[in-house]
Amino acid sequence: GDALVKLCSGMIEAGKAYITTNKHFVTGVRDLSQQCKKDEMISILFDQAQRSVRQQLHNFVKDDVRKFKETKKQFDKVREDMEISLVKNAQAPRHKPHEVEEATGTLTITRKCFRHLALDYVLQINVLQAKKKFEILDAMLSFMHAQYTFFQQGYSLLHELDPYMKKLATELDQLVIDSAVEKREMEHKHAMIQQRSFCLQDFSYDDSKVEFNVDAPNGVVMEGYLFKRASNAFKTWNRRWFSIQNSQLVYQKKLKDVLTVVVEDLRLCTVKPCEDIERRFCFEVVSPTKSCMLQADSEKLRQAWIQAVQASIASAYRESPDSYYIERLDRTASPSTSSIDSATDSRERSVKGESILQRVQSIPGNDQCCDCGQPDPRWASINLGILLCIECSGIHRSLGVHCSKVRSLTLDSWEPELLKLMCELGNSTMNQIYEAQCEELGLKKPTSGSSRQDKEAWIKVKYVEKKFLKKLPNGETLPENERKQLQSSHVHVMNCVFHISVCETAATLERKFRRDSLFCPDELDSLFSYFDTGAGSGPRSNDSGLGGSTDGSTDILVFGSVSSGEAEIEQEASDLEDLRELHPGLLMYKAAQARNLPLMAEALANGAEINWVNDEDENKTPLIQAVMGGSLIACEFLLQNGADVNQRDSRGRAPLHHATYLGHTGQVCLFLKRGANQHAVDGDGQDPLSIAVQAANADIVTLLRLARMNEEMREAEGPFGQPGDATYLDIFREFSYMASNNPEKLKRRSLHFSHSCT
Numbered sequence: 001g002d003a004l005v006k007l008c009s010g011m012i013e014a015g016k017a018y019i020t021t022n023k024h025f026v027t028g029v030r031d032l033s034q035q036c037k038k039d040e041m042i043s044i045l046f047d048q049a050q051r052s053v054r055q056q057l058h059n060f061v062k063d064d065v066r067k068f069k070e071t072k073k074q075f076d077k078v079r080e081d082m083e084i085s086l087v088k089n090a091q092a093p094r095h096k097p098h099e100v101e102e103a104t105g106t107l108t109i110t111r112k113c114f115r116h117l118a119l120d121y122v123l124q125i126n127v128l129q130a131k132k133k134f135e136i137l138d139a140m141l142s143f144m145h146a147q148y149t150f151f152q153q154g155y156s157l158l159h160e161l162d163p164y165m166k167k168l169a170t171e172l173d174q175l176v177i178d179s180a181v182e183k184r185e186m187e188h189k190h191a192m193i194q195q196r197s198f199c200l201q202d203f204s205y206d207d208s209k210v211e212f213n214v215d216a217p218n219g220v221v222m223e224g225y226l227f228k229r230a231s232n233a234f235k236t237w238n239r240r241w242f243s244i245q246n247s248q249l250v251y252q253k254k255l256k257d258v259l260t261v262v263v264e265d266l267r268l269c270t271v272k273p274c275e276d277i278e279r280r281f282c283f284e285v286v287s288p289t290k291s292c293m294l295q296a297d298s299e300k301l302r303q304a305w306i307q308a309v310q311a312s313i314a315s316a317y318r319e320s321p322d323s324y325y326i327e328r329l330d331r332t333a334s335p336s337t338s339s340i341d342s343a344t345d346s347r348e349r350s351v352k353g354e355s356i357l358q359r360v361q362s363i364p365g366n367d368q369c370c371d372c373g374q375p376d377p378r379w380a381s382i383n384l385g386i387l388l389c390i391e392c393s394g395i396h397r398s399l400g401v402h403c404s405k406v407r408s409l410t411l412d413s414w415e416p417e418l419l420k421l422m423c424e425l426g427n428s429t430m431n432q433i434y435e436a437q438c439e440e441l442g443l444k445k446p447t448s449g450s451s452r453q454d455k456e457a458w459i460k461v462k463y464v465e466k467k468f469l470k471k472l473p474n475g476e477t478l479p480e481n482e483r484k485q486l487q488s489s490h491v492h493v494m495n496c497v498f499h500i501s502v503c504e505t506a507a508t509l510e511r512k513f514r515r516d517s518l519f520c521p522d523e524l525d526s527l528f529s530y531f532d533t534g535a536g537s538g539p540r541s542n543d544s545g546l547g548g549s550t551d552g553s554t555d556i557l558v559f560g561s562v563s564s565g566e567a568e569i570e571q572e573a574s575d576l577e578d579l580r581e582l583h584p585g586l587l588m589y590k591a592a593q594a595r596n597l598p599l600m601a602e603a604l605a606n607g608a609e610i611n612w613v614n615d616e617d618e619n620k621t622p623l624i625q626a627v628m629g630g631s632l633i634a635c636e637f638l639l640q641n642g643a644d645v646n647q648r649d650s651r652g653r654a655p656l657h658h659a660t661y662l663g664h665t666g667q668v669c670l671f672l673k674r675g676a677n678q679h680a681v682d683g684d685g686q687d688p689l690s691i692a693v694q695a696a697n698a699d700i701v702t703l704l705r706l707a708r709m710n711e712e713m714r715e716a717e718g719p720f721g722q723p724g725d726a727t728y729l730d731i732f733r734e735f736s737y738m739a740s741n742n743p744e745k746l747k748r749r750s751l752h753f754s755h756s757c758t
Contacts, residue, residue, distance in 0.1 A: 029140075064131060068124050075121040078114045085110040087239070090227055090295060093278050119190055126186055130179040137172050141165065212244070212308035215315075220245045222308040227279075227295035237279070237295065244308055247316040249285060249292075262292050264411055267316045268390070271309040273302065285309060288394055356419060357409045360387065365428030371459055374448035378409050382418060383640040384463075385425025385601065389448070395456045396463075403463060405640065417636045417670060424597045424633055433602045434462050436470040443468070472584050472606040585612035592622040592638065595631035600638075610642050619650040627658045632666045645676045652682035660688040665699050672707045 085107040092103040144165055212222035223243035228251065230236045240251040242262075249263040263269050263285055274282040274293065281296045283306055296302040357378060361367055369377045370386040379393035380386065381404040388396060388406070396404040407414075438445065446454045461467050582590065588608040591599035600622075604610065613619045623643045626634035635655070639645060648654045656676040659667035668688070672678065681687045689708070692700040 060132070060136070064128055068128050071117075071121050071124045075117050078110070078117050082107075082110045082114045083239075086297070090237070090279065090281075090297070092280075094280050095278075119193060123186060123190055127183060130182055134172055134175050134179060137168070137175070141169060141172060212304065212311065221312050221315075222305065224301070224305075225297070226251075226305070229293040229295075231290075242294070244312050247312060249309070263287055265316070266309065266313045269309070269313065271306050271313075273306065288390060289397075355410075356414055360409060360419070360422050363423055363426035363428075365431065366426050368427070369448070370427040370431060371462070372446050372448050372450060372455055380407050380409055380422060381405060382407050382422070384430060385422055385597075385637075386427050386430050391452060392455060392459065395452070395459050398456075399460070399464060402642070417632055418640070421597075421633050421636045421640070424637075425601060429598050430601060433469065433598070433605050434466070435468045437468050441468070466605060469605055472582070472587065472603070584608035586614070588612060588622045589614050589620075589625055592631075592634050593625040593629040595626070595629045595634050597634060597637055600634065604641060610638060611644050611647055619648075621647050621649070621655075623647070623655050624649060624653075624658055627655050627662065627664060627667055630662075630664060632670060635667055635670055639670075639674055645671055645674050646680065648680070648682070651684075652680075654680055654682075656680075656688050657682050657686075657691065660691045660697070660700055660704075661695075663695065663697055663700065665697075665703070668700050668703055672703060678704055678707060 085103070089103040089107045092100040094100070144161070221244040223241065225239055226242045227237045228240050228242075230238060240253060241255070242249065242251045244250075244266070247266050248261055249266065249269075250259040250261050252259050264287075269285055269287045271283060271285050274284050277293075279295055281299055281302045283294055283296070283302055285292045285294065294305070296305055360380070361377070366377070366387045368375050369389040369392055371392045372389060374389040374392075377387040377389050379388045379390055381388060381393075381396050383405045387409070393406045397406045435445070446458050584603045584606040585608045587606075588600055588603035588610075589612060591597075591603060608622075611621050611623075613621060621643070623635060623638045623645070626638060645656070646654050648657075653661075654676065656668065656671045656678060657680075659671060678688045686694075689701065689704045692704060
């Protein structure tokens with residue numbers, strides 16, 4: 001009895017072990033089937049392993065796969081040798097024939113060996129790929145037949161598999177036949193290539209197809225390996241995969257690496273062979289901002305690349321300019337600059353044919369270069385607010401960014417507030433400042449046909465030496481009695497914009513809407529207007545738009561006092577302050593609050609300090625005054641010209657504090673984008689977030705918290721993290737879009753802080 005119990009227990013344990021082992025085997029077979037998952041006839045392989053199955057698979061792995069791995073090792077070694085030979089051949093100096101001959105001979109031998117072994121390697125790969133199908137399936141078929149025989153009486157499931165196995169056997173036979181045919185074809189091709197190489201007595205010839213196609217369907221005009229000279233101090237040469245596509249010259253280090261753009265727009269480039277350097281087969285691609293030295297493997301390849309670049313340049317010029325620029329801007333715009341027009345989105349702008357270039361060129365004087373008069377300028381100095389031709393832009397770039405910041409109207413992405421700043425200034429306005437005394441001095445301005453030396457001399461005298469200005473009073477400070485007289489004067493500098501409209505009721509409603517809105521007028525019209533994808537719903541101020549008013553009204557900028565009971569503008573001479581008699585720093589200070597950009601530009605041209613401190617008014621700066629005046633564009637002008645976004649007044653408040661106190665959401669957004677420190681506390685111990693929370697300003701709280709979250713994420717990622725989280729940028733953009741399209745959703749009740757007494 002005890003023996004029978006022991007036998008029964010042993011049978012149960014053996015059954016459990018069988019089930020466990022069987023599960024493991026089925027899992028292994030399922031993993032193996034993934035290698036053939038594209039074959040429809042493979043669905044599932046299961047049950048107990050047989051000795052014949054294991055032996056067949058073992059032989060396949062031991063013999064065929066191992067032979068393939070050995071061939072792969074040999075192929076990798078020979079490939080490395082050929083790479084070394086290519087580098088040595090490229091480095092061989094033209095003036096040392098013996099080194100050239102030695103390098104060429106070595107390259108010939110290694111290339112011959114590489115191509116022989118490459119053919120064998122390819123053959124091994126194809127044979128292995130073909131053989132693995134029927135080897136594995138044959139083993140599985142044997143296993144299934146064994147299972148069918150053993151469980152024929154007891155397992156009807158295996159009996160139902162009989163038709164499937166017959167079908168599988170038929171398909172297996174066909175696979176064997178197809179594999180044999182493929183093998184014969186590959187061997188025939190292999191023999192043909194071998195015979196061809198023997199006939200030529202050399203297997204190292206370079207039969208690479210040297211051709212390019214400007215109208216290629218995939219957009220790639222030409223591609224191949226080139227040596228690129230690095231721009232570092234060592235001038236090292238590296239082999240990279242280059243291609244010409246979409247009017248750009250790009251390269252990548254490895255096949256799946258991200259493309260690196262060498263030349264953004266080939267139309268601005270020239271290409272020329274280089275014979276004055278030590279290395280052979282070199283040519284240079286020169287753009288307005290940089291040059292790139294490249295080296296081909298042979299003279300034939302060098303000529304092909306030069307012709308391909310020239311053909312791409314010609315092809316790019318044949319494209320429609322407007323459609324090209326719009327498509328390019330849509331492709332390169334960042335999330336925060338994906339839309340600019342406040343009334344229509346980018347697709348509608350494409351239909352209308354309006355581009356950034358056309359909008360900025362429509363400003364008075366912007367149809368020609370500011371310095372030489374050449375028509376159709378396509379470059380801009382963003383801190384000066386002028387348009388330039390490509391030659392003058394190069395001269396401006398040489399002055400340094402402290403003097404002139406050059407940007408392309410067609411190639412670079414543009415922030416909406418920067419675009420509107422360009423539309424507020426323009427060539428005519430700035431030339432009235434920087435060329436004010438040209439006629440009095442009898443000077444002749446250069447033309448588009450003048451030499452570069454003449455243009456450069458004119459530009460330096462105009463912007464660096466500033467000899468054509470009508471000078472304002474100089475000196476860093478004003479006399480004490482004059483300063484107090486200015487401070488106590490009853491005449492205040494105001495910027496009053498009136499819309500002379502035929503419908504006084506509409507104007508009244510507009511003023512009421514702006515007074516009740518959560519945002520100040522300039523924010524509604526200036527910062528967030530470019531996120532509006534719907535049609536404009538009302539009149540807009542000229543300060544916010546890209547051109548004039550949409551309602552046909554006229555904007556009048558007045559300095560003086562305005563009667564509160566009437567819509568008349570008092571323009572008597574006794575009520576006007578002669579601003580030109582002010583010190584440049586004080587002029588900048590008052591013009592910033594008055595939102596008068598031409599006066600700000602004139603003050604800056606006359607030497608006003610961009611961060612000038614008014615010690616009679618709590619050490620406030622022009623940027624703080626621009627915040628007080630509610631002008632986003634004035635803030636942008638000051639920031640572009642080097643204003644310190646974190647400079648505080650005597651109460652410890654930076655521009656971000658003031659914008660938060662005043663509820664100027666647009667300015668808060670701008671300062672955060674410019675790196676304002678939102679952790680700084682003022683004299684009352686309040687940081688911008690606590691100010692916004694106490695004021696119950698949900699919109700500014702949201703912006704500040706999003707910016708703080710993004711800052712913490714960047715700090716967590718370390719110095720090599722991304723400059724900005726994509727999700728954060730998307731949320732920021734969507735928030736701005738809602739503020740522009742549906743401001744009524746943001747009209748939340750808030751505690752009205754008194755900025756003057758807080």
